[in-house]
Structure formats: C-alpha cells, structure tokens
Amino acid sequence: MEKIFLNNTLPDIFSSETDLRSEIWKHNVSFERGGRYLIEASSGTGKSSLCSYLYGYRADYSGDILFDNQKIRDQKVSFWDTIRSRHLSLLFQELCLFPELTALENVLLKNNLTNYKSAAAIDDMFDQLDIAGKKNTLVGKMSWGQQQRVALIRSLCQPFDFIILDEPISHLDDENARKMAELLLHESEEQNAGIIVTSIGKHLPLDYSKVLLL
Template structure:
C-alpha cells in the first residue's frame, strides 16, 4: 500500500452541521507511505472515528476512503484480514488489550499470526520500554501506561506500510515517550512505512512531514 486517500470523507453524524473547519474532513487529502503525519484534534472532532474508518470496522461516513485508489468499502473480509496482517498496523486509544492474558501473551497472540518478530526481539522491546518485569503479569493488573506500552509493542509485531497511533503517549511520561519515539523511528525506517499519529494535546515527538487539524 502506497497511499491512503480521503475524498470528501465526513462522519455521518456531522452531515447536518452548517460548516466544518478541518484539514481532513470534507477535504481531498492523501497520506503517503514513507511520510509522518500528526493529526491534532479537539475532543469530539471525530478522531477515534477516523481510526475506525481507516481500519475498516466502521463505515458510517460520507465520501470515499481509498487504499491505492481502491475504495475500502469494496474489500472482502478476507482482504481486510490480509491488510491488517501485512499493510496496516493500528494502536487504538482504548488499547484493546486482553486483560486476562499476560503482557507477553498479548504480544504472542499477534506475533503468532504474523511471525514477524523473534522472541528475543520481543523481549528486547519489553526491556527497552521498561516493562521487562511485567512479561508474565496479567495485563489487567498493570497500570494504563504499562498497558499502553504493551499495545505499542504489539503494534510493531507485524509488517506494515502504515502505522496509525491514536494518542500513543497519553499516559506516558516524557522519558518513556522518547523511548517509544526512538523505537518507532527505527521500525518505520526499516519498513519504509508511513506514520499517522493523533493527539488532543501531548504528542509523540517525531520528524513530522505535515501537521493537520481535525
């Protein structure tokens, strides 16, 4: 996948608004592989909806979203499985961690599907993120910030053309945010991928090519 192209895309719940001031909604905008984008958003502007639309599990929007000029509403379930396995990684704001599984089991669940990371590499990521002692702790017993770091590691355990991170450091201190940034830049460089980050305030520090207002 080389591009994500939004054409006059707008959440249906916004359709009756008299005016929309946004760099994304109701615009013609393309996210290109290999570039980094920051989407700054106020609460209630549809940030999480945008994530849901691009990941393909909600379609309550007007307009068109294309992957390489193919309308994503045309994809079959089988095609979406392949896209989420090989082309598009997503770190959701609500994390979607399995609380009854350990930190490592949450990662292995993803990595067993993709076969992308060796166990030693996964352990190295836990160490780098400062949660090496949480490998065998059930995720439900971890703090939100610790769960956020596990979700981040999981997002790296697959090949991707684009990685979408929805408020990835909302519960991290500056030090952990910097570590996450370094690890992300390393993985993105290796894969030649594009990065789309959303924020309602504090954001991960990256060399963004473009900053957009939602």
C-alpha cells in the same frame, strides 16, 4: 500500499454541520508511505471515527477513502484480512489488551499469527521500553502507561506499510514517550512505513512531515 487518500470524506454524524473547521473532513488528503503525520483534534471531532474508517471497522461516512487507487468501502473480509495482517497496523486508543493475560501473552497473540518477530526481538522491545520486568505480569495489574507500551510492542509484531496510533502516550511521561517514539521510528524506517498519530493534546515526539487539524 503506497498511499491512503481521503476524498471529500465526512462522518455521517457531521452531515448537517455548516461550520466545520477541519483540514481533513470534506477535503482531499493524502497520507504517503514513509511520511509522518500528526492529526491534532479536539474531543468530539471524529478522531477515533477516522481510525475506525481506515481500519475498516466502520463505513458511516460520505465521500471516499482509497488505499492506493482502490476504494475501501464494502470490501470483502478477505480484503481486510490481508490489509490488517500485512499493510496496516493500529494501536487502539482503548488498547484492546486482554487483562487476564500477561503482557507477553498479549504480544504473542499477534506474533503467533504473523511469526514476524523472534523471541529475542520481542524481549529487546520490552527492554527498550523499560517493561522487561513486567512481561509475566497480568495486564489487568499494570498501569495504563505500562499497558500503552505493551500495546505498542504488539502493534509492531507484524509487517505494515502504515501504522496508526490513536493517542498512544496519553498516560506517559516525557522520557517514556521519547523511548516509544525511538522504537516506533526505528521499526517504521525498517519498512519505509508511514506513521499516522492522533492527539487531543500530548503527542508522540516525532519529526512530523505534516500536522493536520481535525
């Protein structure tokens, strides 16, 4: 996948709004593979909705969203299986980790499906993010900031053309945010992948190709 294109897209909940001040909703917007994009948003402007649309969980919007030249609305399950396993990775704002499993077990849930990373590579990512000592800790006993780092590692355990990160560092200090950015940048450059980051304040420290106001 080389491009994600939004064509006059608008969440249905905003259909009666007459004073939208968005650079995304009701505009034509392209995200190119290899680019780095920051979407700055206020609470309630549709940030998580946008992520859900791009990942195929919801379709309550007008206009169109296209992957390359293919509209994604009403696509079959097989289409989304391929997209989510090979082309698009998502770090959820809610993280969606299993608290009753360890950090490593959460990561392996994905990697056992994709066989994308070696055990050594996974260990190295835990080391880079300073949570090597937490691999065998139950996620439910970890801080939210530690969980965010686990969720990033899990999101990197697959091939992708684009990776979407929904408020990925909301509970991290600057140093740990920098380490996350370095790991993400290395992994995305290996695949010439696009990065789309959302933020309602604190944002991942990257050299962004474009900053858009939602």
